[in-house]
Amino acid sequence: MAASPTRWGAGFSSTERFLAEVASAAGNPGSLRPGYIFAGDETFLYERCRRAILQAFVPAEMRDFCLSDFDLAEVSIFEALDRAQTPSLMAPFQVIFMRNLKTLYTRGAKKEEFAAIDGYFRSPNPQALLVFVADHIRISADPKRMDMQDKDRYERIRETLGDWCGLVELARVEEADATRWLTTESERHQVRFDTDAARELVDALGADMMLIASEFEKLLLYAGERRRITLGDVETMVLAAKQRSLYELTDAISAKDKHRALLLLQGLLNASDGGEDSAIGHLYMLARTFRQMLVILEKNVRDSRAIWQALWQGFRMPPFAAEDLIRQARRYKSRHELTRAIRLIARADLELRSSPPDKRLVLERLVLELASEPRVASPIEGSTQYPMQL
Incomplete structure (x- = not known):
């Protein structure tokens, strides 16, 4: 008896359907829709879909002639559509990725832009594939828990481009x-x-x-x-090597030991395969650890036996780190101190995703801020009003 196909959740199901479409059209790209929208910020799924497209339609030796990557924050949609409409003299098929789709939905109605898109898809170039990347939307693994703002953004894209383009949801896994x-x-x-x-x-x-x-x-x-x-392999290769270093870093931060914290950060970055390009991963783990400490502090957890009741499945640390994290959390005197740390990490995350010239410098500045005592804001600094309102 043949094995039953894997039943994936929202995070994989949409991309699996798209990958099947690409595989079946490998010898006949005209069977694909003229355009697709990659909606969601799950990078792993995006890379899978992009890799499948390149393998099927973009030969390595022809990449310079048949692959275009446009950023709509820097290039107009008119230029991108013109590239799609113009047959390539060097390649039989073109693939055009367009990032920053959000620029079409901000600052004005963009009537001319959408009219141009509508005009192109009424008579698309059969030798071109357009891929719109809407990674400003976060699609939850559970659609019911999707943020209202993300829902509105998703619906606007679906209503304006959904008639012409296939929609691939890159939902959280x-x-x-x-x-x-x-x-x-x-x-x-x-x-x-x-x-x-x-x-x-x-x-x-x-x-x-x-x-x-x-x-x-x-x-x-x-x-x-x-x-x-085995479980031992995971503890040896992943948890012991990476997370022990991370908890040493948060230990130095919570102890306000700036010098040790910076040395540990350098060690983490130097040990990472991606060097400073692994910054997002380190930042994610820092945010997760501070959120765990916030729950520990709020629920007044005092020993490792109680920690498994306070932290839910999927949000727990490895057993070896439980006592260390409880001790670190108790160094913070109030919820405010930990929420401040989480806000600083969120700000650094935004800065990293804006392609700064030096990612290492962003992390170093963050660690220094986290390991410093919070300064008391003046009434002007603490106000949420704009200067003109004051």
């Missing part, structure tokens, strides 16, 4: 799907991934698929000829 992905990928590599090990990896990394995929590659190499990944 549920923990069950992340665990299932690990199992599926392990089978593909003919490696056994123990269930408790897969769950521990997903739990430790918060179902962040980019981090999970990166650590999975390391675990495959570590397993080697054993062809099996």
